[in-house]
Amino acid sequence: MSQVVKMDSRREGPAVTRPVYQIERMSKSFGAFRALQGVNLTLNKGEFGAVIGSSGCGKSTLLKIMAGLMPPSSGRVVLAGKPVLGPRRDIGMMFQQATLLPWKTTLENVLLPIEIRDGKGAARAAAGRARDLLELVGIGRAEKVYPGELSGGMAQRASICRMLISEPEVLLLDEPFSALDELTRDFMNMELQRICLERHATAFLVTHSIPEAVILADRIYIMQANPGHVAEIVDIDLPRPRNLDMINTPKFGEIVHYIREKLGQEAFGT
């Protein structure tokens, strides 16, 4: 049973509490190996969740199951009232690598999900929306550029647009900025926050970085291994919009320290 810890009592979680994702008693085994056991998780509309835990505790497996890329062995995974039985239009995903197609321009890459789903005509009709998204993330001028000419940060911005173009209900993010240098990563995290706030997006992030989880998330799920489970839920009640200066505040340091202690206890079996 996981425990919910509030790092501040000023408010009772996010203002809107319509559940988008509901995961109940979910377990996953690979043969005799139990990767996840008894995972319960609710993600509300507009909420930013983050999962953190040691390597191999099941974070990516959890995300793949949430994305419908892998079935659970048991339990329920429900998104917007319907069980997740496979990949869906209302799920947007972003990975560590931008995975843009090198022979398509930035704009064409952003339109790719629409082209695959509804054909070239629909993609042409959505070009205006794609341009608006490129403007939103600050790379409007790069629409005709090929991925080989984009910096790592620009490529990840393009992949944010590609994720947003189909207006998914939920954004699943598997360490999206971990391949970027630290400055770009900090900046991209703030951009991600801005986009999520503007669109009232619901997001779920897998990360190895405690400060990244704390600066972005409303709620952090601390996972432990053998078998993978949510050991503790920490509500992060820092005000929004968050900014990078908050990282140097005592409050932020206190939260990071708390989570580090929890993860350390697991690593050293205490």
Ligand SMILES: Nc1ncnc2c1ncn2[C@@H]1O[C@H](COP(=O)(O)OP(=O)(O)OP(=O)(O)O)[C@@H](O)[C@H]1O
């Ligand atoms: N397809 C698979 N077949 C067998 N075992 C698997 C499979 N996928 C994952 N596992 C195992 O399940 C466990 C959880 O893996 P997972 O990749 O979800 O962990 P993680 O927390 O994301 O790790 P990392 O932080 O290193 O990315 C690991 O022990 C892994 O070896």
